[in-house]
Every structure is written in C-alpha cells, then in structure tokens.
Amino acid sequence: MKSRERKYFFDNKVPRQESNPELNLLVGTRQRASAEFDLSPAKVLSCYSPRESERNILIEKAFPNGHAALRETVLVETIRDRKNWGKFLFLLSRGGSIKIMSPFVHAGELIAPCESDFQSVADLCLPDRILPYGGLEKLFLEISSTISEFIDLSQKDLFLVTAFILSIWFPDCFQAVPYLWIVGALGTGKTKLLRLLHCFCRRALLVGDLSGASLYKLSSLLKPTLLIDEFEPGNSKKDTDMLRLLRTGSVPSVPAARNGQLFTTFGAKVIASRHLPVDTALASRALLIRMFPTAKNLMPLDQAAIERIADQFQPRLLMFRLENHSCVESFRIQSVLLESLSPRMKDLARALAAPLCGNKKYTETLLAILREHDRDAAIERGLEPEWLTVEALFRLCHEGMADDRLIAEMTVGWIAAHINGMLKFRGEDLKFTARKVGATLKSLGVKIESLGNIGRGLRFTSILRQKTHELARQFGFDRRNLAPLSSADYGNGGVPCALCEDFGLTGGLRFVEFRRERPRVSRPNPRGPLFSKRDRI
Helix, strand or coil: CCCCEEEEECCCCCCCCCCCCCEEEECCCCCCCCCCCCCCCCCCCCCCCCCCCCCCEEEEECCCCCCCCEEEEEEEEEEECCCCCCCEEEEEEECCEEEEECCEEECCEEEEECCCCCHHHHCCECCCCCCCCCCHHHHHHHHHHHHHHHCCCCHHHHHHHHHHHHHCCCHHHCCCCCEEEEEECCCCCHHHHHHHHHHHCCCEEEECCCCHHHHHHHHHHHCCEEEECCCCCCCCHHHHHHHHHHHHCCCCCCCEEECCEEECCCCCEEEEECCCCCCHHHHCCEEEEEECCCCCCCCCCCHHHHHHHHHHHHHHHHHHHHHHHHHHHHCCCCHHHHCCCCHHHHHHHHHHHHHHCCCHHHHHHHHHHHHHHHHHHHHHHCCCHHHHHHHHHHHHHHCCCCCCCCCCEEEHHHHHHHHHHHHHHCCCCCCCCHHHHHHHHHHCCCCCEECHHHCEEEECCHHHHHHHHHHHHHCCCCHHHCCCHHHHHCCEEECCCHHHHHCCCCCCCEECCCCCCCCCCCCCCCCCCCCCHHHHC
C-alpha cells in the first residue's frame, strides 16, 4: 500500500479548482497549489488546506440565469487544540457559520497544520476557541484598563496602543501596517509591555536577538506580529540589512530574495529600544511610545497573569476579527479628515481607524493624536537632504525682495554653503557637499545649468521660482518657516509674494509692502565761498 505523504501548513495554502465550472477560487497574487481538491459548495468548509489566512478565498458561484455572481469570503485561522496544546486545528468562517476541522486526507496526502517541531511555533500566541467580544467600546475599554493595571502610560499612548492592538488583527485589509516603537531608559518597563502585548496581539512572537535571516523566515512561515526586544542597531552591514528588511516589511508584496527564493517580511512589528530610530524612513512607519520611570504601584506580570490575560482576550479578539472583517476591509475614512497628515501618516491612520468601524469619538481622538505625532515627525524630516534643499531654495527665492535685489543666479556650491550655514545656525553638526546637493536637486527635478566660468548652478528665472514654490507646498513649507520667531508670533510675515499667495504658502501671516524712501540728491550751492582758499590760509 502506498504510504501517505504528510504535508504541514501553518497558513492557508489555497488550491485553484479548474474542473468545476460552477465554482472558481479567486486567490491573491501569490497563490500556490498544494493538491487538487473537489471543492463543491457543500465541501468547501471541510476540504480546505490552509496556507495563509491573509489570502482570503473569494468564492464565486455562477448563477444559471447569468445574473451577477455572489461573492463571499472564507476566513481560515489556525488555532490550538484545547485538549492538546501542542497541536493545531483549522477554524473556518463563511457567511456567519464557523467550523473547526482537524487534519484530513486528500489524494493520498495528509493535509495538516504545522506541528510544533521548533520553539518559535511553540511560543506563538494563538487562541484555542472563540468567545463573544461584547461590542467595540467594551472591548476597547477592557484592553485599555488591563494594560493600565500593569504599565504606566499616558492617556494618549494608552489609546494608541489599544488602537494598534485592534488594527493588527486585520493585516490583510490594509495597504500598510503600523509599527510600534517603544523607547525608554533602563528599567522603564519596555520588556514588560512587550510581554503584555504578547497576550493581545494576533500571532504574537516575542524575540530578543533577531537576525535578518530569522526575520524573513519567521515572517514567511508564521505571519506573526513580531515583538522585538532590545533592538539597538549599529553601523555594521548586518544592522543595515536588518533596517532595510524592516522598512520593506510594512507593506505587502515587497518580498526579500534569498538564494533564488522569495520571502515576505510583511507584518506588524513592535520594537523596544533605548533610543529613537536613527533611520528616518523606518521612523516614519512607526508610532512612538515613550516610557518613563514611575512610582506607581503596578501589578506584577507573572506567568499566571500572562496566561489569564491571553485566555481572556485572544478568543474575543479572534471573534472580533471574524465578525468585522468585511466591515474593516470595506471601510474608507473621509479624505477631508486626513488633509493635514503626511502621506505615510495617512496610511497609518487608515489602518488604525478602520477597526474602529466609524466610531466618531474614537476616530476623532485617534486623528488628534496622529496629527501631533506627524508634527513631531515633520521636525525630524527637516534634517533630510530633500527637505533642507527645498527650504534653502525657498529662502533664496525671497532674499532681496525688500529692496528689489533678487538673486539672478547661484552656483550649487553656494547653495551647499547656504544649507551648511542654516545647519550651523541651528546648532546641527551635519554638512553637505556641492556634489550631494547637486544630486538632490536632480532628484527633485530642478535643472542645473552651466554658469560660465563660475561653475554649475541655477538661474532663478520665473519658471524656477514657480517650481520652488510648488516644491515648498509639497514638502510642507510656508512663510512661517522663513519669518523670524518674534515676527511670526505677532503674525508678521514681511514682504508679500504673489507666488506664495497663489500656492497657499502665506501661513496665515500678514504682509506689508515696504515704502522705500528716495535717496536725497544734494544740489550744488550757487553762491561761492565767502573766503577764497588763499584768504583762509
């Protein structure tokens, strides 16, 4: 008798069925076939091989009369066997009906969830059942209250952490998932917060020393929420590779290629460190949570408390995902509410606001917190080469306006010197060369010309001035960035600029046209001197 081949899958491995014309499986872009299944509508819940729960199955049943097809989503989740903690089961949800199934045999192959053959699966936090979650507000308040019993956070950070927990239960619904960056001094409770988040997050996996290879392998196999403790990157090539993998892991469909194979790094991540992220691009993908020493009498987080919290919230959060998946996937926040946010922060706002399901109070609170975070991030972005170059051009366009002595041309070296002068005035130790500034100007679409024997540079024509004002608007600059602090506080912006008014860059300031006094012309005295030069001698 031919022996059965055992195949293990942790997530949904979705086959494509071609033989049945009444049923078509429409899967995501990265589909892999494990076997040929007879997927009739009656067997869809029992004959299904999970490969990845984020790749939902869209079942399309064709009607005989040719009417529009009925599409419904089948969600597949991997849960633990309540009777045997080391084993896993499949939980399928379709159209409000939920079924738990064990491994099954098909075409001589045994299809089963991944066994706990290695420690990472054994430490993965998974529910073992589902429970009613009791409504959004009740669940939100209970999560916040439980966190505050063990961790001392500000009200804004506590709200943000709770919204993050709800959001990462729907990673397949967003174009970008948020990161949480926890920063604090020694002994402020960063590790304790990670251990607590391990009880709430979907497929949470807490790691300490993580390499780049482990990052993309774990992300591809388990699709976890990685909780990374003591993350202190340096300047080595290994750390640089790790930062690059973390940057690409916030969005789907950007795999890492290793040895001819593609691995995904997509997934929510929580990073604990003693320092702020030095990589500005990575920092823009994360929400900053600051922790400080506290004198509050907080509850200890022992193993019994961890098991109790996980057993209380994991089944409810899974039910929250199953019941609200379609609502979260179709949720669209009003674009007018996101106008003041940067593009990256808009993506995070969409991911955090969708699980709130239109709750007006929670959404307004969330957006107010995100606007504050975005203003802080804008200050950090101000030291990036593109932002400094645009600010320098914006300043140079307005130099000499008071006395009609506008700049006609300027070399790239002079622009670099102007940027370095700005940084020195602000106490920064950064320096930019003319070659670096020239490359940045080209990336911004600013044309560099030859200025004869003085070198390469820019001619400040009307076209360049208009381009500069357009860049200033895109990078978030206005006349408040040019006005002295004392003048801006009183609403005075200096000399008016027609282009600033056209592009909406006035910043709400008042502008005054200075009246230039004509130089007094001395007229010769018609009367001669009273004494001649000889008489004076």
